[in-house]
Amino acid sequence: MSNSFVKFDGVQKTYDGEHLVVRDLNLEVKRGEFLTLLGPSGSGKTTTLMMLAGFETATHGEIYLDGKPINRLAPEHREIGMVFQSYALFPHMTVEENIAFPLTARRVSRTEIRDRVARALDMVGLSRFAQRRPAQMSGGQQQRVAVARALVFEPKLVLMDEPLSALDKQLREQMKFEIKRLHDELGITIVYVTHDQSEALTMSDRVAVFNDGRIAQLDTPAGLYERPADPFVAHFIGENNRLYGEIVSLEDSHCTVNCNGTLIRALPVGVRNVGEKTMLSLRPERVSLGLPADRQENTVNVQIRQLIYLGDHIRLRASTCGTDDFIIKIPNSATWQSALKEEQVISIGWRAEDCRALPHADGAAI
Incomplete structure (x- = not known):
């Protein structure tokens, strides 16, 4: 006992x-x-x-x-x-x-x-x-x-x-x-x-x-x-971006995933084989814009679809990597309010450590 x-x-x-x-x-x-x-x-x-x-x-x-x-x-x-x-x-x-x-x-x-x-x-x-x-x-x-x-x-x-x-x-x-x-x-x-x-x-x-x-x-x-x-846990706890792709390489503690033609580095969690389908989980607040984005391991271009003012932060809905519902949260500031416009294409980035490659059998939305 x-x-x-x-x-x-x-x-x-x-x-x-x-x-x-x-x-x-x-x-x-x-x-x-x-x-x-x-x-x-x-x-x-x-x-x-x-x-x-x-x-x-x-x-x-x-x-x-x-x-x-x-x-x-x-x-x-x-x-x-x-x-x-x-x-x-x-x-x-x-x-x-x-x-x-x-x-x-x-x-x-x-x-x-x-x-x-x-x-x-x-x-x-x-x-x-x-x-x-x-x-x-x-x-x-x-x-x-x-x-x-x-x-x-x-x-x-x-x-x-x-x-x-x-x-x-x-x-x-x-x-x-x-x-x-x-x-x-x-x-x-x-x-x-x-x-x-x-x-x-x-x-x-x-x-x-x-x-x-x-x-x-x-x-x-x-x-x-x-x-x-x-x-399931990634989706149920908090808000996260879900990107679907295929493992193209596994090395050391990281993996590389092909998401609609874009290669993304991530942490493998339960995925073990090259060619395996995966769901990438990434929290919206872990995404960087502007100069900080250029220093990250993963850098992609997104097109802003919607800007939502929420007081203490701004919420962006964007298109990238095969989805039109990629969410980015940034602190509210006069700089960002004046710099960002709907339909604008911007560069974003995130660390591989903040992106988790999880098992997903068919790549369909949960």
Whole structure:
């Protein structure tokens, strides 16, 4: 047995006996870690969380918590805190009563309940709202109550299922940092589910990217963004340019790819043979214009199709290497605003280290 705090060992889940929603999941979560399960709808991330919580049963394999198997343990006996997307607060109870509920259910003494609830309210900044009911509070305040209720009984583990999806953008940003602050201050273990890559990248110690019931890549936020392991991760995490071509040479740690007649140097990731089809992944912010472009390993001409002003940066959509949707992001400046025009042909460049050649069977768009 490993020293992991949470462990999925060969876990599978099917609802109909044929289609696997979760396929041979092997995943370990460290004590005190903030791990996010990220992926599109139907990828298996929420089912994984529900199996850990005990609301779904694994079809095959075993789940361990703190070294003990929990597959046959009822949810209420797992000592896991849960924050739901819908908050799931009791409308007829006050904030204080909602937060106290897990302690009341565990027959904790009234004195201890009062002290713990007071600490929990203070922790989420809601001490003066103790006697209000959920309907009298904003969405962000209700979410804080749900977080306090999940933490008040000092659980071994806290699970969060898309807890910010019902909030507006400003509240989401605020709550992201509040949840991360609590994680850092309390040292609790959090497993968090979202389809929002921004939440995953800004809050997590590690992120498990799910695709079709499997983990496509498990890495730090920087690792996922800078070093995607396959085309799905490259496409799902952040924005990237995708160029399709064929490997024409492999040498040392680099390869050369023929993209619609243009030779491009890149880092090979999972491609092993000359003649193999590949998808090049390149982040828009890694592209240089003007004099810096001439100093890069890869230099190509592009024709600007569209200029989009986005405040802090300018977004260019251009044609090159067989695509009309090559994106370039550059910092906003008076120089660039006056120098760039639609239909203009300009030179751009990028480092080979910023361009990854990934396996791609047929060269078609994903």
